Amino acid sequence: MAPPAPDPISSASSSDLTLMDPEPMASETTPLIGNNNKSSDDVEDGTAARPSPGKPLPKMQVYLLCFNKAMEPIAFFAIIPFIAQMVQRNGNLPYSDVGFYSGLIESLFSLTQMFVLYSWGYLADTVGRKPVLLWSLVGMTVATFFFTVSTSIWQMIVFRCVAGVFSGSGLVIRTMLSDHTTAETQAVAFSWFAFANNMGIFLGPLIGGALADPAAQFPGLFGGIKLLEDYPYILVGAAITACSVFSIVLSVFYLEETLEPESTTTSAGVSAPARPQRLSTFELLKAPGVGIVIWVYTHVMFLAFAFTAILPVLLFTPIDLGGVGFSSSRNSVWMAIQGASQAMWLVVAFPMLQRRLGTKGSLASCVAVYPLFFAGYVAMNTLLRIGTESSVAVFWVVAFIVAFIGPGVSMAFTAIQLALNDVSPNPHVMGTLNALAMTAASAIRSFVPGVSTVIYAIGVKYQILWGHLVWAILIPIAMSLSIFVRWLPEDKQSHKLPQNEDEE
Template identity: 25%
Template sequence: MAGEYEETLLKKHYYENCPGCKVEQRNATQRGFPIKEIISIWIVVLCTALPISSLFPFLYFMIRDFHIAKREEDIGYYAGYVGSSFMLGRALTSVFWGIVADRYGRKPVIIIGTISVVIFNTLFGLSVNFWMAICTRFLLGSLNGLLGPIKAYASEVFRPEYQALGLSTVSTAWGIGLIIGPALGGFLAQPAEKFPNIFSKESLFGRFPYFLPCLCISLFAFGVTIATFWLPETLHMHNYNNKSQADSYDALEAASCDSNAEDKKQEIEGREETSKESLIRNWPLMSSIIVYCVFSLHDMAYTEIFSLWAVSPRKSGGLSYSTENVGEVLAISGFGLLVFQLSLYPIVEKILGPIMVSRIAGVLSIPLLASYPYIAMLSGFSLSMLLNCASVAKNVLSVSIITGTFILQNNAVDQHQRGAANGISMTAMSLFKAAGPAGGGAIFSWAQKRQNAAFLPGDQMVFFILNAVELIGVLMTFKPFLVQRRA
């Protein structure tokens, strides 16, 4: 009896010191605006998003410098393989990292993910050939599995009334990272050519012209890695299947005979039953993941195609932009997206709901993308003005869609399954996003060779195919395909 009493005291001490319980208790009593949590999630997500697309503005020139493409029109094919290697690596490991996050906590996975950015993003900037670039990007994707756990973390660390804001923070930081990353890549690539008074051609940055943007992102990731050691853990790591704990819990029940304790025991038993449910059979989860994948395929293909289209020559239907010009457009887009997501999206989502917001954003994206080939016919200030407005609008609409699907996914499962659920989501999304750059690069190269075709010549075909994918995603947001979990 004394042994059981000691175990009961130990269990009580464990509950009082459980990181997840502390977070829940803090959230229950906290009434202020969760600015600290927003900043924490923001910098972690930004850290993992920056390296994903930072290469796109200079990837065309990087592939050219590797001398692997025999013709200029073939550069897009090889650029697609480099862009896809990251997503392929993440697709193979996302479920594993989700399971690790559910078993050992969100925090260890987050730390490993930020460390991988420091190491492999730096090595990518030092790539001397095509295969080194492929391998470093693949390893970066394989070890950077924190996006799924950080979404689970965001849904747990915020109170219910701020959950939309929390998941909006994830998608906003993700969207900003996918825009600021290319902006940094555009501004800082080839520094010896752009800033010859600061960087000589014989210096490290002259010999490795694409290392500077990668180094800046890796230094930021190093600072984020240090900061993540102070993140609170939100996962309850109570081992309910442990026999000694079960026995001590029974002793506590017999001693207290308290109705609240009985309720808690029933809740635990219910959680054990729920944990045995198959996530694959959870149609609200799976339908939201499939919709998310379709839109992710579109977004990743658009991200690569936009940069390739902007830097390609006018004779091929492009804009003849430099990497710096592309960086300026994407930096403006990032600022506009930041303002919208932090000020307007939570209000719009509260009024319309996540499904309706995603649906409307998808519909509006179609005529917007159809206008891009006609924007390329302009020049001077009118080109710059319209292109910036279109880019801001497109990125705002894309991130609104992704935020809505984030909310649906995390509402479709209980806390103890969120890591695995988001791991499944990341695996499926990564496969689609791996197809995005490869398919986008191939379609772009093919379209460049049909400038005089009678039907949708040149880049008109590229944006037509992007719109076809977007339309499929919009149609899938309707019932009976997409359903929400009943409260």
């Protein structure tokens, strides 16, 4: 899992388990609402007030939001281990048709999500963050449970689409994290957000694999229990429901609303300025910097989705065809190493990098490494094809670099989310702005993984460029991203904040 995978939801292949979740890291606007200090002028002119330097990160709120974030990928990825078996069982299909229906069900989730994300963002900016988050979590929980007890393919399709309808929690959580953070603390908060997302991707398949069809897996314990024989995946649904209910209850009692009321009344009975007028979607897209940031966001997600889909296939492909010919066990070790490496880059390295270079500088650094990271897989195959003792020794050096250093490119996901924060015209369109970016990412996710694996397969089958056709396409695309990053606006707030007001 080099650059952890962006929740590729378009297919139910093992590529979905790569930890490069680009959604992951979506974030909101830097300006804070709620408890941030704003002047009346800031509110009246509709610009985002500068966060108060030194404001501490509300750790409990961040932990609650990250816990809630983990619930969404757990619910999504828990079905991956058994979806093919479930499709075959419920549809009584020949094995040749299983892949089609499995992919269809997962693609419909992404397509449904694409059409509803904007509405979730709009509601979060108008109704409030907390109620919208709770509705989304409840809907996702109910839909996932009924999916696990579905007895026909049509029921599976319907409940997976319902789950897509209620897949707005990640969007709202990003918005609430932005509301809680300042320019000094946002890098830390969003690094933990990304870490929580990847933990969900990691735990989901474990839960699904361990609890699916217990009567067959553990006949000594569960054999003969009619409920488990009739509904072999109900334990998965029950486990996810229990975890989700726990997170919902904690949110009901302890999570704070972060959207400002329309107006407030001071103790002297004077009304404070109302929230700035909402912008239309067209006005928001025309706001300075918004268009280019969304483009770069989508470009980064494109690379992540493509890589996530290709990696498991490449690791399995024989050396003479363009892959590295790893066994299943070695594939698992490779994925685990890259996932752990990514977590360290996100949680430990990114906050320091962002503090030193700023958001744009840290993003530019990650983007510069992306082509080299992709080229590392070409080099690995080339060294193995040479097959000499010295080339194999060099292969392990390159493999070490690719596995441990390569996942650092995943910091681009968090960096571009912070850039999205900076270009928000005001704090009250953060949900909508995130929704626009995530909708574009969902559209990309609905077809990029499939197209990428098809191109890879064509290159391998016909040995185009020795099986490296897909890299010949992706590396120039990755290189072009550096050009667009240069067009990004400078950080709205310097990463080196003044120590006191006299320095401003």
